[in-house]
Amino acid sequence: MKKVLEGSMAISESVRIAEPRVISAYPITPQTHIVEHLSQMVADGNLKAEFVMVESEHTAASVCLGASACGVRSYTSTASQGLLYMSEVIYNIAGMRLPVVITIANRAVSAPINIWNDMQDSMALRDAGAIQLYAENNQEAYDMHIQAYKIAENKDVMLPVMVCVDGFVLTHTFEVVETIDEVERVREYLPPLNMEYKLDVDNPYSFGTLGEPSVYMESRFNLANAVNNSKKVIVSAAQEYKDMFGKFHGALIDTYKTDDAETIIVAMGSILGTIKDVVDELRESGKKIGVLKVRSFRPFPEEEIVAALEDAGNVIVIEKAISLGKGGILSQEIRDVLYKHRINSINVNGYVLGLGGRDITPKNIIDLIEKAKTDENMDGEFFGLNSFIEQGNISNIGD
Amino acid sequence: MLTKEDTHKELFTMGHTGCSGCAQSMAVKLILEVLGKNTIATTATGCLEVFSTRYPESSWRIPWIHSLFENSAAVASGIEAALKITGRKNGTTVLAQGGDGGTADIGLQALSGMFERGHDVLYVCYDNGAYMNTGYQRSGLTPFDAYTTTSPSGKQSFGNSRPKKYMPQIAMAHRIPYTAVASAGYPVDLQKKIKKAASITGPKYVQIDVPCTPGWKYEPRYSVKIARLAVQTGLYPLFEAEYDKIISVKKISKKVPVEEYLKLQGRFKHLFKDEAGRMEIEKIQKIADENIVKFGLL
Amino acid sequence: MDFDFKIGIIALPGAALANKTGSFANEVPVFKQKTCTGCNLCIYYCPEGVVYGDKKTKIYNFDADYCKGCGICAEECPVDDIEMVLVEK
Ligand SMILES: Cc1ncc(C[n+]2csc(CCOP(=O)(O)OP(=O)(O)O)c2C)c(N)n1
Ligand code: SF4
Ligand code: SF4
Ligand SMILES: [Mg+2]
Numbered sequence: 001m002k003k004v005l006e007g008s009m010a011i012s013e014s015v016r017i018a019e020p021r022v023i024s025a026y027p028i029t030p031q032t033h034i035v036e037h038l039s040q041m042v043a044d045g046n047l048k049a050e051f052v053m054v055e056s057e058h059t060a061a062s063v064c065l066g067a068s069a070c071g072v073r074s075y076t077s078t079a080s081q082g083l084l085y086m087s088e089v090i091y092n093i094a095g096m097r098l099p100v101v102i103t104i105a106n107r108a109v110s111a112p113i114n115i116w117n118d119m120q121d122s123m124a125l126r127d128a129g130a131i132q133l134y135a136e137n138n139q140e141a142y143d144m145h146i147q148a149y150k151i152a153e154n155k156d157v158m159l160p161v162m163v164c165v166d167g168f169v170l171t172h173t174f175e176v177v178e179t180i181d182e183v184e185r186v187r188e189y190l191p192p193l194n195m196e197y198k199l200d201v202d203n204p205y206s207f208g209t210l211g212e213p214s215v216y217m218e219s220r221f222n223l224a225n226a227v228n229n230s231k232k233v234i235v236s237a238a239q240e241y242k243d244m245f246g247k248f249h250g251a252l253i254d255t256y257k258t259d260d261a262e263t264i265i266v267a268m269g270s271i272l273g274t275i276k277d278v279v280d281e282l283r284e285s286g287k288k289i290g291v292l293k294v295r296s297f298r299p300f301p302e303e304e305i306v307a308a309l310e311d312a313g314n315v316i317v318i319e320k321a322i323s324l325g326k327g328g329i330l331s332q333e334i335r336d337v338l339y340k341h342r343i344n345s346i347n348v349n350g351y352v353l354g355l356g357g358r359d360i361t362p363k364n365i366i367d368l369i370e371k372a373k374t375d376e377n378m379d380g381e382f383f384g385l386n387s388f389i390e391q392g393n394i395s396n397i398g399d
Numbered sequence: 400m401l402t403k404e405d406t407h408k409e410l411f412t413m414g415h416t417g418c419s420g421c422a423q424s425m426a427v428k429l430i431l432e433v434l435g436k437n438t439i440a441t442t443a444t445g446c447l448e449v450f451s452t453r454y455p456e457s458s459w460r461i462p463w464i465h466s467l468f469e470n471s472a473a474v475a476s477g478i479e480a481a482l483k484i485t486g487r488k489n490g491t492t493v494l495a496q497g498g499d500g501g502t503a504d505i506g507l508q509a510l511s512g513m514f515e516r517g518h519d520v521l522y523v524c525y526d527n528g529a530y531m532n533t534g535y536q537r538s539g540l541t542p543f544d545a546y547t548t549t550s551p552s553g554k555q556s557f558g559n560s561r562p563k564k565y566m567p568q569i570a571m572a573h574r575i576p577y578t579a580v581a582s583a584g585y586p587v588d589l590q591k592k593i594k595k596a597a598s599i600t601g602p603k604y605v606q607i608d609v610p611c612t613p614g615w616k617y618e619p620r621y622s623v624k625i626a627r628l629a630v631q632t633g634l635y636p637l638f639e640a641e642y643d644k645i646i647s648v649k650k651i652s653k654k655v656p657v658e659e660y661l662k663l664q665g666r667f668k669h670l671f672k673d674e675a676g677r678m679e680i681e682k683i684q685k686i687a688d689e690n691i692v693k694f695g696l697l
Numbered sequence: 698m699d700f701d702f703k704i705g706i707i708a709l710p711g712a713a714l715a716n717k718t719g720s721f722a723n724e725v726p727v728f729k730q731k732t733c734t735g736c737n738l739c740i741y742y743c744p745e746g747v748v749y750g751d752k753k754t755k756i757y758n759f760d761a762d763y764c765k766g767c768g769i770c771a772e773e774c775p776v777d778d779i780e781m782v783l784v785e786k
Contacts, residue, residue, distance in 0.1 A: 021484040022477060050480040055512035059473035062466060062509065066441065066477025069464055072484060074477070092467055097705040158704055197707050199462040199478060201437045201488050206457035206708040208465035215454055218700040225699055400751040401740060403760055407714060413745045413763040414713030419721055420767035425744035456716055457708035586741045612767075620768030620781075623742050 002178045007138045007170040008033030010177040011077075011103055011163075014145035016047045017179075017186045020075040020101070022067035024052040024060040028082040029115045030167035031105035035077055057082040061089035061102075068098040069207055071198035073149065077103035079167055081110060083121045087128065093160045094129030095223060096208055099152035099193070100160045101145065102130070105167040106269070106320075108356040116357020117167040118320035119269065123329050129223050130160040131230055132298040134268040138175040140249040141165045143241060146180075150190050150237045157230045158195075164297075166270040168357065180245060189244050231299050252301035254293040255308050257283060261290030263314040263369065266305075266334055268294045271318060271353075271360055278365045289369070294330065302337045309334070310343055316372045317350040318365070319380075327380030328352060349378040358384060408460075410436060415458040417450040420619025422583035422609040422626060423498075423525045424450070429586050430494075430523060433593045436461055439478055440494040443471035443501030446532045446611075447525060469505040471497040472513035475520045492521060492597050499526040499540035502606075503566045514573035514602045521596050521603045524566065527611040535614040539564040542634070543686060544679050545666045547614075552669035557679050562686065570604035571643045577601075578640040582608040584626030585637065588649060592639060608635045616665025628660040633687035636694040648694045657684045718745070722766030724781040728757045732776040739770040739779060 005013065011034050015023075023042070025035040041047040052063045057078050064074040078086060083104060093100050104122045108114040122132060131151060135141040141163070148161040165171060180186055197205055211219050231252060238251040256276055258264055265275050272293050282289050292308050294301070309315055317331035326332065331350025338346055349372045354360040364384055372378075406413070410431035417424040423446060431438065439462045442448045448465045451458040466474035475495035482491060495513070497506050502524040513520055529547045530536040537550040541559045546552045550559035570578045577599045581589040589607065596603040610625045612618070617625060629635035630649065634657060637649035658680060661667040670676040670683075691697055728739075728750075735752040747764050750757030759770070771779040 022480045024477065024480070048484075050483050052476060052480050052516065054473070054476070054516070055508060058470060059476070059509050059512055062470040062473030063477035063480060065466070066464070066474035066479075067481040068477075069474075070439075070478055070481035070485065072481040074481075088467060089470065095705065096464075197703055197705075199439050199464060201439065201462055201491055204436070204460055204462040204710045205703070206452050206459050206463045206710070207705065209452040209454040209457060209706055209708045210449055210465075211454050211706055215702075215706060219702055219706045222699045222702060222704075400753070401749045403749050403758070406746055406749050406760060408711075409746045411746070412711045412713050413747055413760070414716040414718060416716070416718070417744070419765035420769055421744050425742065428744070428746050429741070451713070452708060453713075453716075454706050455708050456713040457710065458713040460710040618768070619765075620772040622744070622767070622769055623773050 001181050002176055004174050005138065005177045006033065006172060006174050007141060007165065008172065009037055010138045010142040011145060011165065012037035012041065013179050014142040015075055016041050017183055018146050018149045018190060019183070020049055020073040022050045022052065022064065022072050022074045023076070024054055024063035025076050025078065026054055026057045026060045026082060028079050030107060030171045031077050031079045031082070031103070033171060034103060034105065057086040058089060061086035061093065064100045065089060065093050065096070065098060068093070068100050069096065069199050071193060071195040073193045074100050076100065077105065079105040080107035080121045083125060084109065087125055090125060090130055090160060091128045092208070097158040097226065098160065099158055101148045101152055102160060102162045103145070104162050104164045105171045106164050107167040114356040117169050118355045118357070119164070120321045122162060122164045123321040125162065126298055129227060130162050130298065131227065131296070132162045132164060133296055134164045134294065135170065136249060136270060136272045136293060138170055138173065138177050139247065141170055142177050142179065143247050143249065146186060146190060147237045147241055151230060151233050153193050154233045157226055157233050159226055159230060164269065169270040185244065189240065227299050231301065234296050250293055250295045252296040253304045253308060254295060256291040256293065258290030258292060258308055260288055261312055262288040263316065264290050264292050264309055264312040265316045265318060266292045266294060266330065267318040268297060268330065271320070274360060274362055275318065275365055278362050300333055305334065306337055306341045306343065309338065309346065312346060314372060315346050315348045316369065317348065318353055318368070319350065320352070320354045322352045322380050331379060347376055349375045350380050351378060351383040352380050353383050360384070410460045412458045412460065414456065415451045416453060417446065418612050418619070420612045420622045422611065422622045423447055423527060426525060426583050426589065426607050426609050429590055430593050431461065433590045434492050434494060434597055437489045438492045438494050440496060441466045441471045441474045441478065443497035443506060444468035444532070445498035445501050447496065447498070449532055468501050470509050471495045471501060471506060472520065472522055473509040476513050476516065476518045479518045479520050493519065495520050495522045497524055498531070499524060499528060500530045500538040503564055504539045511573065514570065514575050518602055519600050521605065524604070524606040525609045526606050527609050527614060529614050531611050531614045540566060543683060544670060546669060547666070557676070558669065567604065567606050571640050574642045575602040575604060576641060577603040579605045580637050581605060582626045582630055582635060582637055583610065584608070584623050584630060585649070588637065614666070617663050621663055625660065625663055628655060631655040632657045632660045633691040633696055634660060636690050636696055638694060645694070648696060651696050654691065654697060657687050717762045718765055719762045722764050722784055724766040724768060725761060725764055725784055726759055726770050726779045727782050729778050729780060730756060731778055733757065733778045734776055736775060738773055738775065742769050742773050744769065
């Protein structure tokens, strides 16, 4: 059914129909609406789950870890400081191979404290062993959560999945979202969780044992394989979803007008909408420009990205996070896979935009494309700084 | 009658790498004897977790999970929530375990949350009075004047300068249905308390004094003796509480001077050097005397 | 190809029995069986759980494969019926 839904409501609707049985969370802007909606659903009897309202994000993730280890589908959501606070537990969940789904309402990280959107928080967790998917709009956010459980619970995967949605930009925006109304059809797509090993008094296994140097590397090797091998599962989950529900937003990546493109803009998340509008405009005036959307950042879709970019002359990476002391994160990885495939003819320029909720306007993107024409190998260059702050007008206020 | 074959079937099996004479391993064995096989356990990072589950080995014959250092109570909360949804097989007990550090320091927040939310979880704190797994560093439950590697004695120091935190009272302040303090020196009393705890629905807290041979620096054979002396001196009062009321205390027949307890342990050796140390021992005696009055131990 | 672990390196119940900790022991107990009253305290207190025996016959023994030689059984025996002796190595 088509409804006008706030992003957070779309996400909670999607979580509801995926039927997690244990939900645990701690409030943090801009994730709050998601967990508020979910607790209301539980309170109203529209979702049969234990909602454990905890005293911290560390505990929220730990509750999911414990429940998931019992073979019960579990869910949590957080952002920013909350994600950093639970990060230790996310590594543990991944290492124990538990299929917890976590929504990240992407938000900037302190200091300075800032509640608005960027992707520094989830980027900080990119090496945890969790799958990371990024949604472009609320419809995709809705569809992605159902897919996330399908991916997480696949026998060859068994990993946590982080569904990353831009805070405020998506979580607090109303859009038309088409929801699935028959839980039976979702169950057909996503059968009940059935774990081979779980905490069970009839089969008393020990989980999270001490891995000495003789076995630790091998267990991490298995984990690395699981993350890499999840690529095909992400693809099939998207494909099956399309077959059953008619919605498709790309699998590992998605391309937009890239076929003959000389310039390709690479980005993740909600900014893709603005970029696509700009591309449409520029196409009208005859510019050969296209867009590559990275939907799965972990696992990183190396082959797919190379295939999409190899014929372009210029690549512009727009991202809302930075590896301080190095540069862009996504741009680094794009350059890395191109280099690995011996493609050195492409001028890759990476820019950091929109940190801490700074607006990214269509004009910014047009300006950036202009600038990139003469730039070479930019690596996480800040774009869109306020020149009046540079001149010191603000810092001099007060005594 | 107990045969050799029976001992191999204990729910907490031999073959772990705990130190010779480790009272913590003794307490675990006694607890599982009472709780039985329908128990799911979490264990915080610490000696117990490390010495009992060196992959591929495990001493546990019950479903068991290592949480992390500070979240044993939180993971247990999740297990309990899952059991609420799936149904408890044969009234499964959820047992959360942690050392004094994992309980009273870094894990206090998660523990408080578990209490306050009212999960049906039995939390056991194995109190050996320091971070033993990392090499005997001070915790909030290290006793006054004890030497640890981060509260060393020296020209300017008599060891740990702060009194032991009243952790059981913190548990009681949550008005959970049952709190108890037990000791490896009194196994019958310990098992009785665990049995009672298991029979009560809701959050339960049991703290157990478990001497540690390398950390407290004494010969392994004295583990039980030292635990008993801690009680008999009044330094480690054993009691039970329901909600915020103490309902029973283990009386001591006659007061033993704290010196008897201190002198067996290398961690208090520096108090026996000179007159200044003598005065410190008097301060410790005062702590014991106050306990005796406060808990009505005599 | 994956290494053959149960997912997330899960261990089997009681697998620690494979580790014969008896090699730790410098001393082991001798149950003299003279004054024993069958109080069972040695069973209670053994931190390893390796003492076994019978209240009725008052015959107790220990499992040398796992005994770590801590001496608690001997120290705690109320009637001095257990003695620690050096292990010949
Ligand atoms: C977050 C975190 N901080 C520190 C550590 C290191 N660490 C592991 S066990 C431990 C001490 C455990 O002490 P306690 O809880 O008293 O248990 P014990 O080993 O004494 O039985 C410490 C500090 C850790 N594993 N995780
Ligand atoms: S260090 Fe102490 S607590 Fe740890 S195993 Fe040894 S005796 Fe037990
Ligand atoms: S010496 Fe220690 S380990 Fe050996 S039987 Fe006696 S109490 Fe048990
Ligand atoms: Mg300790």
